[in-house]
Amino acid sequence: MKRAIFPGSFDPITLGHSDIIERGICLFDELIIAIGINAEKKYMFSLEERMSFISEAFKDEPKIKIMTYEGLTIDFCKKVNAAYILRGLRNPADFEFEKAIAHTNRKLSDIETVFLLTASGKSFISSSIVRDVIRNGGDYSVLVPSTVKLS
8 A cells, every 4th residue: 555644734724735635645545644743833723623624624535544743754654654755845945945854754764755746826825824814814715725714
C-alpha cells in the first residue's frame, strides 16, 4: 500500500490545501492528513475545530484519514508506516524552504517527499493570509472550504 502523509497545522485548512489533497488522493492508496501539534505555537482555531473542518470537508473520501502528531514528521511517518510525505508548492520561496526539509528528511530516513504545484488560481492562498482576513473582518469564505466556520 502506498501511504503518504500531508503534514501541516491547517489553521485553518485552505482551498490551496484542498487542491493538494484532492490531487494527492489520486497518487496514493491512503493519504493521512497529519495535523502537527506545536505547544509553542498560538493557533487561531482549536485542534478540535481544525480536525472538524478537515473531516467534514473530506467525509466522503475513504482514502483519507485525519490524525494528529507531535515531534518530527519522519518519526510520525515511521509510526504509521508512510513512505511518502506530500507537500504543496505555491511559489519559489516555498520550493527553497521545502527542498531543505526534504533533503534533511532523506538524510535521516528513507522517506520520500512528493511535491505538487498548487493550482495557479489558488497559489496565493495561505493560512496566515486567511487568518489576517478573519482578524480584519473580511470575507474569508472564498479562501477556504465551506466547512470552515467561525464559532
